[in-house]
Amino acid sequence: MQALLTNIELDIQELKYLMDAFSREPNAALREVLKRSILQMRARLDQLLLELDAEQKSFEEKVESVRLEEQILEKQV
Structure with missing residues (x-):
């Protein structure tokens, strides 16, 4: 994700330069x-949004897995 953010930052710098050139000529x-x-x-x-959604889904799945493990452990006690 960091590489994608770096590319977006470069895109913004490029866009600023191009807009400046376009405004002059x-x-x-x-x-x-x-x-x-x-x-x-x-x-x-758009790719960044997809990656964020994927990370959120992965996080939610991990949380659910931990909850299930806790429930199983509680039943065993």
């Missing part, structure tokens, strides 16, 4: 590069 080619950069960042943000 707008043109069709730069607009297309901006669009591609935004779509790439969106894909990475």
Whole structure:
């Protein structure tokens, strides 16, 4: 996940640079590069959401497993 966050940070820096260049000299080619950069960042943000959901699910499964183990131990006592 850390690598993904690093890439998102780089995407933001790239977007700032591109937007600055576009504001000084707008043109069709730069607009297309901006669009591609935004779509790439969106894909990475979507991937980050998926990873967060997966981590949450994994955490919830671990908590449930511990609860079941505790219930089994309580019944044995």
